Amino acid sequence: xxxxxxxxxxxxxxxxxxxxxMEELNQPFxxxxxxxxxxxxxxxxxxxxxxxxxxxxxxxxxxxxxxxxGSGVYGAxxxxxxxxxxxxxxxxxxxxxxxxxxxxxxxxxxGIIFQGKASQLSYLIIKDGKAEIRxxxxxxxKDVWExxxxxxxxxxxxxxxxxxxxxxxxxxxxxxYSAIVGDRGHLAAHNGLGAVMGSKNxxxxxxxxxxxxxxxxxxxxxxEKNDALFEHxxxxxxxxxxxxxxxxxxxxxxxxxxxxxxxTNIFPEHERMxxxxxxTHFEIRPMPCYMCRIAHVKEVTVTEGPYKGxxxxxxxxxxxxxxxxxxxxxxxxxxxMLTREVDRLGMDCNEASxxxxxxxxxxxxGILSKKDLDGLDMSWGNVEAVKTLLDxxxxxxxxxxxxxxxxxRASQKVGGEAVGWGIYTKKGCxxxxxxxxxxxWAELLDxxxxxxxxxxxxxxGVHTPLVDLPAVSDPFSHEEMSTLNAKFNGIRQFDDCLGIxxxxxxxxxLVLDCLNAVTxxxxxxxDAFHIGRRVVNQLRVFNFRQGMKKEDERPSQRYGSIPVDGxxxxxxxxxxxxxxxxNYYTLMGWDPKTGKPLPETLKKLDLEELIKDL
Amino acid sequence: MNRVTIELWLWLGSELQGDFxxxxxxxxxxxxxxxxxxxxxxxxxxxxxxxxxxxxxxxDLEAQRLHPYVVxxxxxxxxxxxxxxxxxxxxxxxxxVLPMYMGG
Numbered sequence: 001x002x003x004x005x006x007x008x009x010x011x012x013x014x015x016x017x018x019x020x021x022m023e024e025l026n027q028p029f030x031x032x033x034x035x036x037x038x039x040x041x042x043x044x045x046x047x048x049x050x051x052x053x054x055x056x057x058x059x060x061x062x063x064x065x066x067x068x069x070g071s072g073v074y075g076a077x078x079x080x081x082x083x084x085x086x087x088x089x090x091x092x093x094x095x096x097x098x099x100x101x102x103x104x105x106x107x108x109x110x111g112i113i114f115q116g117k118a119s120q121l122s123y124l125i126i127k128d129g130k131a132e133i134r135x136x137x138x139x140x141x142k143d144v145w146e147x148x149x150x151x152x153x154x155x156x157x158x159x160x161x162x163x164x165x166x167x168x169x170x171x172x173x174x175x176x177y178s179a180i181v182g183d184r185g186h187l188a189a190h191n192g193l194g195a196v197m198g199s200k201n202x203x204x205x206x207x208x209x210x211x212x213x214x215x216x217x218x219x220x221x222x223x224e225k226n227d228a229l230f231e232h233x234x235x236x237x238x239x240x241x242x243x244x245x246x247x248x249x250x251x252x253x254x255x256x257x258x259x260x261x262x263x264t265n266i267f268p269e270h271e272r273m274x275x276x277x278x279x280t281h282f283e284i285r286p287m288p289c290y291m292c293r294i295a296h297v298k299e300v301t302v303t304e305g306p307y308k309g310x311x312x313x314x315x316x317x318x319x320x321x322x323x324x325x326x327x328x329x330x331x332x333x334x335x336x337m338l339t340r341e342v343d344r345l346g347m348d349c350n351e352a353s354x355x356x357x358x359x360x361x362x363x364x365x366g367i368l369s370k371k372d373l374d375g376l377d378m379s380w381g382n383v384e385a386v387k388t389l390l391d392x393x394x395x396x397x398x399x400x401x402x403x404x405x406x407x408x409r410a411s412q413k414v415g416g417e418a419v420g421w422g423i424y425t426k427k428g429c430x431x432x433x434x435x436x437x438x439x440x441w442a443e444l445l446d447x448x449x450x451x452x453x454x455x456x457x458x459x460x461g462v463h464t465p466l467v468d469l470p471a472v473s474d475p476f477s478h479e480e481m482s483t484l485n486a487k488f489n490g491i492r493q494f495d496d497c498l499g500i501x502x503x504x505x506x507x508x509x510l511v512l513d514c515l516n517a518v519t520x521x522x523x524x525x526x527d528a529f530h531i532g533r534r535v536v537n538q539l540r541v542f543n544f545r546q547g548m549k550k551e552d553e554r555p556s557q558r559y560g561s562i563p564v565d566g567x568x569x570x571x572x573x574x575x576x577x578x579x580x581x582x583n584y585y586t587l588m589g590w591d592p593k594t595g596k597p598l599p600e601t602l603k604k605l606d607l608e609e610l611i612k613d614l
Numbered sequence: 615m616n617r618v619t620i621e622l623w624l625w626l627g628s629e630l631q632g633d634f635x636x637x638x639x640x641x642x643x644x645x646x647x648x649x650x651x652x653x654x655x656x657x658x659x660x661x662x663x664x665x666x667x668x669x670x671x672x673x674d675l676e677a678q679r680l681h682p683y684v685v686x687x688x689x690x691x692x693x694x695x696x697x698x699x700x701x702x703x704x705x706x707x708x709x710x711v712l713p714m715y716m717g718g
Contacts, residue, residue: 237713238624242639249640250623253712254685254692276639439685439692439714462683462714471682474694475714567692 001027004217005067005518011109016116020131034497035066037093040082041538050545054086055199057117064111069499070102071518073226076500077102077290085191086176087429090543092191093452097501098183099163099290106210118201127208136203143344144168144181166204167194168346170394174198175404177351185313189348191453217520225513230293236506243296244317245275255438255568259325261357265566269330296503307333312340321433322353328380345394354423354430355407367418374398420557427552429453438568439475445485448553451539457489476571482580486587490532534605537597541610550595615647616705623712629667655699683714
């Protein structure tokens with residue numbers, strides 16, 4: 001195989017019989033799917049038929065890196081997880097940063113396919129091209145941080161000698177929004193992939209650091225392009241200086257900060273909860289991912305308020321919104337505390353926060369009482385009650401068992417008016433922690449249309465010229481936003497094939513230059529879109545095969561409602577929803593009435609073999 | 615004459631210290647006296663000619679429109695630029711210019 005950036009081998013782990021085997025990757029397969037979510041989509045389609053439920057041993061849990069992981073491109077230690085996910089019962093794909101993507105390759109594999117179910121809780125260890133399944137009974141019930149500590153101690157290794165990703169109590173108890181967590185706070189969080197891991201009795205995976213074992217085709221060119229990519233990311237927005245929380249107040253300014261389950265869009269305390277405030281008031285220490293020069297990930301010590309002295313990972317934007325305004329909390333220290341709590345239990349902060357915000361609204365309006373909530377006072381802002389409730393959810397204890405199903409299922413079970421208060425898509429998952437009804441219509445549409453349960457196409461309608469598309473002039477235009485989603489679709493999924501962090505890959509053309517330097521390819525931006533669209537269509541046909549319907553591509557009543565105040569007051573995305581869908585479907589080469597990819601679209605993408613399944 | 619306020623968020627005001635009052639690491643503000651009947655496009659044009667950084671990051675003088683990455687908030691509401699450009703400013707009005715923020 002004459003391509004740089006690949007080890008050329010996958011590891012297959014059959015947890016039912018305890019056997020591991022290696023599979024060589026051939027050049028046409030690599031060129032067609034590249035890696036990451038591309039390989040995930042290909043294997044998922046091939047190996048998971050419609051009859052398989054997310055929790056069946058026959059479901060696959062596919063961990064894949066890409067050609068940039070471990071290549072020396074800064075921040076490229078990312079890996080992708082693909083599976084049939086529990087929240088949507090459709091495809092799920094999610095990326096985690098940290099070190100694992102690089103270490104897995106250095107240990108001898110481009111990816112791992114897990115199948116079957118272990119008879120007892122187990123973990124996998126990978127070193128020098130070999131893999132071993134070990135008993136993890138002693139790790140049962142441990143949170144993800146304790147699991148990392150216990151495994152490092154047991155193996156007698158230092159912090160950076162291994163990368164560990166696993167599940168906490170949440171995943172073991174198959175909470176539907178469990179995450180796979182590792183390297184001290186990095187998560188593959190969307191669509192409950194941690195619950196799939198729990199259903200397979202797989203507690204953790206350990207990869208040793210190893211040494212680079214694949215070729216870089218043009219190291220000098222790679223150095224040059226990598227430096228240029230870093231300079232671009234450094235000057236891009238606020239990430240370098242203030243982290244993702246640096247945009248917290250800007251989002252408030254366009255009506256995108258979720259406050260108390262969409263009760264309002266006004267949160268006067270936003271300037272005491274943003275990245276600027278945190279980094280100028282709290283003690284901050286960098287915790288960079290593999291070879292990262294941006295180092296936007298930090299550890300933080302709270303220096304004021306009731307949680308003074310608390311040490312945790314610095315909340316990202318999503319966690320600031322999730323554990324601040326969405327639950328009516330105005331104390332930044334409490335956000336740090338809850339962020340640590342959710343991560344350590346191994347959950348997606350988004351679904352957890354939308355669920356708890358919904359509980360708080362139900363409590364405020366008398367639909368749920370203390371009696372229903374195991375004695376908890378779920379008033380807005382009661383962060384200690386939130387902490388207790390999160391623990392109950394992770395253990396499926398008392399009311400936690402209901403809430404472990406996520407906001408759509410919990411609200412449907414409670415019934416009555418409360419059904420209308422949940423914020424989710426009809427596919428069954430919640431959005432990220434924004435109020436997309438503000439100047440983020442592109443993401444509202446994207447969240448409802450996605451084939452993986454997380455964003456598929458947009459960059460929130462921003463930075464279109466980076467991929468040679470016209471600039472958006474009106475974030476509240478039904479036509480512009482639906483057209484943008486279609487035109488933009490492909491490039492993000494291509495990125496997710498590569499094994500690189502999104503904060504590092506701010507310029508798609510420079511990322512492509514790095515990729516070509518590593519692999520020896522000569523891919524153009526058009527090629528990248530084409531490959532990304534192939535992944536999108538493959539996942540979409542998979543989802544239709546699993547029973548997805550056009551009617552599922554809508555927001556819940558509250559998610560699609562009209563803001564009552566704030567910068568986006570009165571804006572109504574739903575008045576032309578069906579038109580937006582048809583416009584988007586048409587531009588994507590899909591049937592405007594059903595949303596199914598047309599045969600000619602699949603042919604253009606070299607996916608003829610899928611036509612019979614539609 | 616009318617008095618209006620223009621506020622720049624995040625990095626949009628980073629090169630305008632001295633001309634704009636810095637309220638916090640993320641907000642800079644300036645009060646401006648304008649002629650009766652001035653609309654938003656005319657105000658942005660006037661400011662962009664006077665302060666070159668604004669022409670680079672907020673208002674494209676040649677195209678006479680906002681740069682792609684910013685959004686305008688007029689008296690607390692985000693409104694389509696198509697509507698906003700011709701909006702005549704009243705005494706006490708406030709315009710906030712925000713970067714269209716990716717990520718989070």
